[in-house]
Amino acid sequence: MATTTDKVLNRKIVEKARKMKSYAYASDDPEISDFSHPSVINIADTVQVGISTGGSSPAMARKIKIKTESFLKKNISSEDIYQIKLQKFARIEAKQVLSTQLDRKKFLYGVMNDKRVKGLLKEGKYKMAQGRVKKMLRKLT
Structure with missing residues (x-):
């Protein structure tokens, strides 16, 4: 996982991971990542809902999570x-x-x-x- 504030360093970390035949993730670069992290809503440690934009906009995923979370908490009894x-x-x-x-x-x-x-x-x-x-x-x- 490459999560530094330096995009060049993140790419180097991803390249190194790939050479080691590992999956790689760069928090600021979805195009080179093998996976993305959804924004997760957890209700009573029983229901988990993931919101993802496929790495396109983590900020929007967070915004949608906030809007969705209140709805789910009101509607899951x-x-x-x-x-x-x-x-x-x-x-x-x-x-x-x-x-x-x-x-x-x-x-x-x-x-x-x-x-x-x-x-x-x-x-x-x-x-x-x-x-x-x-x-x-x-x-x-």
């Missing part, structure tokens, strides 16, 4: 965060007993759309929602 965590739990449980990806997919959508699960998550009763997942899974096996 605590219930959504709980549901994501519950889906992770349900996937792990389902992989132990449901042999096909299609069966697991149907099960996970069933969990996501289950009225009882939604009610428990709305009340912040995550552990009880996990119990509901286990009960739903037992009915399938």
Whole structure:
């Protein structure tokens, strides 16, 4: 990673990295970089959204991030965060007993759309929602 304020030095660092058969990145020179860094929005350590202009304008990526971040934080509820965590739990449980990806997919959508699960998550009763997942899974096996 070449992130100095000297463009010539950054290019030398990139050239050296390439000679070492490594990926290279110059913060001020997207044309010679092998990748770019998106501006990342992180919500509750659960949802990450990347905003990128492909290196064309990091300043605009930051501006768009700021505008988008407030929208996402207003529209992703605590219930959504709980549901994501519950889906992770349900996937792990389902992989132990449901042999096909299609069966697991149907099960996970069933969990996501289950009225009882939604009610428990709305009340912040995550552990009880996990119990509901286990009960739903037992009915399938």
